Amino acid sequence: MLAIRHESLQSQAKAIDLVIAGHYRYYGVAGNSESLERIHRFVLRNWRRVLSGRSQRGRVNWERYTKILKAFPIRKPRIYVTYRDIERMAKL
Numbered sequence: 037m038l039a040i041r042h043e044s045l046q047s048q049a050k051a052i053d054l055v056i057a058g059h060y061r062y063y064g065v066a067g068n069s070e071s072l073e074r075i076h077r078f079v080l081r082n083w084r085r086v087l088s089g090r091s092q093r094g095r096v097n098w099e100r101y102t103k104i105l106k107a108f109p110i111r112k113p114r115i116y117v118t119y120r121d122i123e124r125m126a127k128l
Contacts, residue, residue, distance in 0.1 A: 041090050049108030052083060057111055064116035072113035080110060 040048050056079055060072060087104070088095040096104070 041086055045087075045104060045108055048083070049110065052079060053111050060111070060114055061116055064114055066115055066117060066119040066122060069113060069115055072115075076110075076113050080105070083110070 040051050043051070056076070059075060063072060063075075084096055084098075084101045087101070
C-alpha cells in the first residue's frame with residue numbers, strides 16, 4: 037500500500053480492490069471464509085493507517101474513513117469454490 041500512498045483515493049481504492057479480488061479468487065475456497073474475513077479487516081485497517089500517515093492534519097478518524105469507504109467501497113470476501121465443487125473435483 038505504501039507504493040500507492042500518494043495516489044488519489046479513487047485510484048488507491050481501485051488498486052486495493054483489484055489485489056484483494058485476486059486474493060479472494062485464489063483463496064476463496066469453502067471452509068476458508070474466516071481467513072478471508074480476517075484479510076478483509078486487515079486491509080481496511082491498514083488502508084486507514086496509510087491514509088492517516090499521509091496527512092499533515094492528523095489521523096483519519098473512523099467517521100471520515102467510513103465516508104471514504106462509502107464513496108470507494110472495497111470488495112467483501114466471497115467463496116468461489118463451494119464444497120459441491122470440491123466434491124466434483126475429487127471424483128475426477
